[in-house]
Amino acid sequence: MRTNWAGSHVYHARGLAMPNSIEEVQSLVLRTGRLKALGSRHSFSDLADTEGFQVSLERLPRTIEVDGDVVRVPGGLRYGTLAVEMVARGLALGNLASLPHISVAGAVATGTHGSGLHNGSLATAVRAMELVTGTGELVRLSGEDLAGAVVNVGALGIVTSLDLAVEPLYDVTQVVHEGLTWPVLLDRLEDILGAAYSVSVFTLWLGEEVGQVWVKSRGEVPEIPGAHPAGEQRHMISGMAIENTTPQLGVPGPWHERLPHFRMGFLPSAGEELQSEYLVPLSRAREALVAVRGLGEAMADALYVAELRTVAADDLWLSGAYGEDALAIHFTWRRDSVRVGTLAARLEQRLLPLGARPHWGKVFGATAAELAPLYPRWSDFLELAQRFDPDGRFRNAWTERHLGLAP
Structure with missing residues (x-):
């Protein structure tokens, strides 16, 4: 029996897949009807649940690449682990959430944040991202679609890597x-x-x-x-x-x-x-x-x-x-x-x-009908979800309730 970290939700997925490469992630998408990425299990609902298979990225290569003021990290990496690697390179992120146990892709996808009048959410550090879409394609986003795809609640695909803005070490x-x-x-x-x-x-x-x-x-x-x-x-x-x-x-x-x-x-x-x-x-x-x-x-x-x-x-x-x-x-x-x-x-x-x-x-508890008026780009996101996941592989009961995207 798999649950979220607090034990408040029991997952009903048929199984958990742990691919070793991005190619295996693509293969899973193409041969599996329904699936959802599973991060550090810190959500408190059925957001990451599915009728099909959950996909953990823990076994993907953990390579971290630094290019000037940007670091490319695997989506399944946890912030605490990433921070230690960055400190060893003399680098820092501009902000962190209240706990470092969460995965980068999961935190970004849900709009998780730290605090500070001048500090954006963790998602605002993203400069580019790669994800496997519902058609099995590996897509890199850094242009017009990025603002719509960063906070994606898992509805667009499986995020395999993210490019994050970094800065020099500070105390x-x-x-x-x-x-x-x-x-x-x-x-x-x-x-x-x-x-x-x-x-x-x-x-x-x-x-x-x-x-x-x-x-x-x-x-x-x-x-x-x-x-x-x-x-x-x-x-x-x-x-x-x-x-x-x-x-x-x-x-x-x-x-x-x-x-x-x-x-x-x-x-x-x-x-x-x-x-x-x-x-x-x-x-x-x-x-x-x-x-x-x-x-x-x-x-x-x-x-x-x-x-x-x-x-x-x-x-x-x-x-x-x-x-x-x-x-x-x-x-x-x-x-x-x-x-x-x-x-x-x-x-x-x-x-x-x-x-x-x-x-x-x-x-x-708010439903899609109640939430839609609160987000000026709501319909644009739904169109993006349809484009990236035309067959609804990443939809579930949660996306139906809260986004109006039925499985």
């Missing part, structure tokens, strides 16, 4: 702040979220105090209005082992050991959990926060913690930050699918009218 200093109150956060929201290179606010939505503010700086460590530095290492979830989190307390360290919240090789987050996330236009952020706080009591028994982050605007068709800077409101839930489904529906009633877009890899 990051991480400090956790406490004592921030809701009136101060709402009054100075942009100041606080933009105080450093990357800022995350953790909260339970209840009471006068917000919670923790994780501040990651590439230069001088800023003060946070109305808050003070914690005196000890912190975990954002009460009762969890602090050894799982990346070093704090103002000690500078390499980018890949500070930008994520969790250490590679250690349990990320709470483990057995569910997650939801909605990206709200930053211009509607205060309305969104007030709306979610109104559900604080209703969420209390189901919530481990919530996180607020910012994502810079981009031009990627299915991105949660398409066309406008976004506030990402993330929920880490206890593993109770029925309860979380009910709460997600209540959140969507409040957030979707504000323009909120769900994170594609998390738990949400």
